[in-house]
Amino acid sequence: MRWSRIAPQLALTPALAITAVAFVGSIGWTIYLSFTRSRRLPEYGIDWSEWGRQYDRLFRDAGWEISLRNLIVLGLGSALAIVFGFILAAMIDKEKRGESFFRTVFLYPLAVSLIVTGAAWRWILNPTLGAQSFLRSLGWEVDFNWLAQGDTAMYAIILASVWQSAGFYMALMLAGLKGINTEIWSAAKLDGVPLWRVYLEIIIPMMKFTFITCAILLSLGVIKAYDVVVAMTNGGPGQSTWVPAYFTINALSAKSNLGYASAAAVMMLVITLVVFIPLVALTVWQQRKREAAR
Amino acid sequence: MSQVSVSERAAAAGEVPVTRAPYFVRKKKGITPRSIAVLVFLTICALFFCVPLYVVVVTSFKTMDQIREGAIFTLPHIWTLEAWDHAWNHACSGIKCDGLKVGFWNSVSILFPSLILSISLAMVTGFALALWNVRWAGGFLFLLFICAFVPFQIIMYPLIVMTTTTKIYGTLWAVAVIHAVLAMPVLTLIFRNYYKDIPTEIMSAAMMDSGSFWRIFFEIIVPMSGNILIVVLILQITSIWNDYLIGVTFGGLTGQPMTVNLANLITISTGTTNYAHNMAAALLTAIPPLVVYFLVGKLFVQGVTAGAIKG
Numbered sequence: 001m002r003w004s005r006i007a008p009q010l011a012l013t014p015a016l017a018i019t020a021v022a023f024v025g026s027i028g029w030t031i032y033l034s035f036t037r038s039r040r041l042p043e044y045g046i047d048w049s050e051w052g053r054q055y056d057r058l059f060r061d062a063g064w065e066i067s068l069r070n071l072i073v074l075g076l077g078s079a080l081a082i083v084f085g086f087i088l089a090a091m092i093d094k095e096k097r098g099e100s101f102f103r104t105v106f107l108y109p110l111a112v113s114l115i116v117t118g119a120a121w122r123w124i125l126n127p128t129l130g131a132q133s134f135l136r137s138l139g140w141e142v143d144f145n146w147l148a149q150g151d152t153a154m155y156a157i158i159l160a161s162v163w164q165s166a167g168f169y170m171a172l173m174l175a176g177l178k179g180i181n182t183e184i185w186s187a188a189k190l191d192g193v194p195l196w197r198v199y200l201e202i203i204i205p206m207m208k209f210t211f212i213t214c215a216i217l218l219s220l221g222v223i224k225a226y227d228v229v230v231a232m233t234n235g236g237p238g239q240s241t242w243v244p245a246y247f248t249i250n251a252l253s254a255k256s257n258l259g260y261a262s263a264a265a266v267m268m269l270v271i272t273l274v275v276f277i278p279l280v281a282l283t284v285w286q287q288r289k290r291e292a293a294r
Numbered sequence: 295m296s297q298v299s300v301s302e303r304a305a306a307a308g309e310v311p312v313t314r315a316p317y318f319v320r321k322k323k324g325i326t327p328r329s330i331a332v333l334v335f336l337t338i339c340a341l342f343f344c345v346p347l348y349v350v351v352v353t354s355f356k357t358m359d360q361i362r363e364g365a366i367f368t369l370p371h372i373w374t375l376e377a378w379d380h381a382w383n384h385a386c387s388g389i390k391c392d393g394l395k396v397g398f399w400n401s402v403s404i405l406f407p408s409l410i411l412s413i414s415l416a417m418v419t420g421f422a423l424a425l426w427n428v429r430w431a432g433g434f435l436f437l438l439f440i441c442a443f444v445p446f447q448i449i450m451y452p453l454i455v456m457t458t459t460t461k462i463y464g465t466l467w468a469v470a471v472i473h474a475v476l477a478m479p480v481l482t483l484i485f486r487n488y489y490k491d492i493p494t495e496i497m498s499a500a501m502m503d504s505g506s507f508w509r510i511f512f513e514i515i516v517p518m519s520g521n522i523l524i525v526v527l528i529l530q531i532t533s534i535w536n537d538y539l540i541g542v543t544f545g546g547l548t549g550q551p552m553t554v555n556l557a558n559l560i561t562i563s564t565g566t567t568n569y570a571h572n573m574a575a576a577l578l579t580a581i582p583p584l585v586v587y588f589l590v591g592k593l594f595v596q597g598v599t600a601g602a603i604k605g
Contacts, residue, residue: 007507008426015419015478016434022475023441026452033451088339095332104591105340108347110598111587112580113536115553119560119576120346123353123569124366133364163346171595224445227538227553234561248447249539258451265447276443 027269034262042258054263063239064264067247070154071271074243075222077158082214084162085169090199092170093177103174106167114164118231121160122147147233150240157232157241161225169214176210177203212282219275223268244268354378354574361569377570378578385575387555388547388562394575397555401582404470404541404551405534411474412481413526419478420485421515425497426507435486441479446539457544464546472544473534481526488522489515528590528597532583552579 035051036043047053058064092102109117124131125147132144146152146159180203188198204211226245233241235250242250248268252261349366354377356370383393390396423431453472457463462471492515500510541551556579560572587594 008422008428011418011422011507012428012434014415015438015482018475018478019434019437019441021456022449022453023444023479024437026449027444029452030448030450088336091332091336095329095336097329097333098336100591102336102340103595104588105343107595108584108587109343111532111583111594113538113553113556113583115536115538115557115560116576116580117346119556119572120350122560123573124346124349126366126569129361129364129569130366134366137364163343167343168598172599175599220443230538230557231560245445245447249450249543252451261447262451265445265450268445269448272443272445276440280439 030262030265033259034266036259038257038259038262040256040258054259055267057260058263058267063242064244064247066239067242067244070241070243071222073154074158074161074225075219077154078161078165078218078222079215080158081162081166082169082211082218084166085171085214086173086211088166088170089173089177090203093174103167103171106170108167109164110168114160114227115231117160117164118228121156121163122232125156148237150237153233153237153241157225157228160232161228164228165218165221169218172210172214173207176207180206209282209286212278216275216279216282220272223271223275244271350573350576353569354381354577356570358568358570377568377574380568380571381559381574381578385555385559385571387550387558394552394555394559394578397550397552398578400466400545400549401535401551401553403466404473404549405531407467408470408473408534409527409530411470412477412530413523415474415478416481416485416526417516417519418511419482420487421489421511422507423482424486424489425492435483438479438482442483446476450543454543463544464549466545466549468544468546469541469549469551472540473537476540477530477533481530484526485519485522488519492518524590524593525596528586528594531586532594532597535583 032044032046033042034054035046037045037047037053050056088102088106092099125144127133127145127148130144132142135142135144146156184202185198188195188202224245225243226249229235229241229243229246235242235246244264244267248261248264251257251264255261352369353361353366355373355375357372357374357376360368360371381393382395382398384391385393387394387397422428423435428434453475454463457468457472462468496514497510500514504510504513535551536553537551538553538557541549541554542557545551545554556575559575590597
């Protein structure tokens with residue numbers, strides 16, 4: 001039973017105003033600006049003969065291409081956090097001993113700012129005074145000088161993000177594993193199925209929702225990745241660790257090119273929607289399934 | 295297969311599924327080789343997770359002379375608080391060298407107004423959407439769901455213009471208000487999902503009693519919100535404290551939170567970098583959320599999973 005009055009509608013006005021102005025209106029504003037020739041200051045005239053000029057330029061920009069490539073590299077690399085998180089969760093769940101201790105340790109990186117994470121890893125990866133020189137002094141010829149070279153700097157960012165987020169995926173996986181009926185284990189044991197096959201053929205398929213959720217959350221996180229790039233490399237060396245989020249803010253603040261930054265932001269929104277639509281479909285599907293089970 | 299669906303149904307109904315049927319209780323036996331292997335592997339992983347924290351802590355207590363020796367993993371020869379003192383009182387951010395204490399107090403003054411604003415707004419909105427008959431509630435909820443995912447960059451410039459025209463750009467208020475605005479969709483959804491499970495009997499009784507929106511809110515809903523409030527508080531404290539992007543965009547030169555000071559310190563260093571100072575600064579920034587984390591433990595997971603969709 002629900003009640004209708006004026007008060008609830010009034011109470012909703014601030015939230016409605018924020019949604020209309022700060023979200024819907026602002027998105028429309030940025031999309032509009034992306035069709036204009038605005039540079040430092042906004043210009044509201046659109047030259048219809050070449051309304052897509054910012055996008056044309058964007059797709060021909062080597063920096064944007066690097067950003068997109070890095071986005072995919074970062075996405076694939078960060079996916080290790082899901083794999084790693086699942087392995088940790090499976091082990092913790094099967095072993096039970098020390099569960100709360102291990103969980104506390106694996107999750108603490110999530111509590112700290114990515115700027116702090118970046119500062120720490122930047123120091124560890126320092127070529128002259130960091131882990132590399134220490135391991136070399138022990139006689140191990142390792143090469144950890146990732147941050148200084150363009151083709152390896154992304155690995156350093158991936159390392160820091162995996163370290164930061166693996167615990168989060170572990171927590172999600174652990175919740176998923178707890179929901180699995182324990183009789184499966186004993187049934188598998190009776191049948192003499194080896195443990196790794198139980199995981200591969202029964203547990204992982206049963207946890208597909210958890211995996212899809214993790215994958216979507218990961219993609220959304222990767223699209224928004226900005227802090228970790230600033231703290232680790234600040235986009236460098238050169239443009240080698242640019243990502244779309246970095247590219248967009250750089251175009252707005254360093255290059256003062258409003259129209260161009262808007263076009264890049266719109267492309268970020270498009271990428272987000274590509275990830276977002278399957279999520280909506282998934283939620284609807286899950287809800288239907290739950291209702292059907294009732 | 296029928297058992298599986300039974301347990302799923304139980305889980306869906308919110309009941310705690312039976313975790314171990316009695317006849318499956320593991321036999322009390324000594325630790326198996328497999329257990330040992332698993333524990334060893336987990337311990338190695340745990341050590342890997344602790345390496346950065348360890349390195350940061352020991353570096354922050356070292357002298358620069360010892361750091362130059364290049365042995366990053368050794369304990370300090372002489373434990374010194376010089377780096378902590380320097381980071382707190384004298385570290386440079388941009389042209390000013392007043393230390394991280396400026397940023398710390400900025401972060402504190404951003405945190406509290408922002409917490410109050412974002413949580414009270416989301417509570418009222420969530421309550422109205424969950425329990426009152428608002429015709430367009432469904433559409434509005436879907437819109438909020440979309441807004442929760444929007445990348446910040448697409449609304450960045452309009453928000454800068456709005457804060458500039460209202461003359462709050464570059465102040466702590468701008469950062470606090472923008473935090474509240476950006477958190478509104480997610481927090482509203484969290485509160486709405488919590489309130490919609492309130493039994494209708496309670497609402498009916500409340501309607502008979504007073505029927506006033508605000509009285510029901512303050513006398514019934516707020517006292518019932520304890521659990522969800524803690525989860526949301528954890529989520530908001532960590533995300534506001536750890537934020538960099540909003541702080542650097544809206545803080546200008548005077549309203550910068552601690553993370554911005556830290557980023558300035560570690561990325562733009564003129565002359566020789568003093569790593570002890572940097573690491574002490576990083577630790578100072580990390581301590582408040584870490585304290586929250588170790589105090590609340592398990593609730594932290596709920597907090598971050600609830601807000602996972604937020605960037």
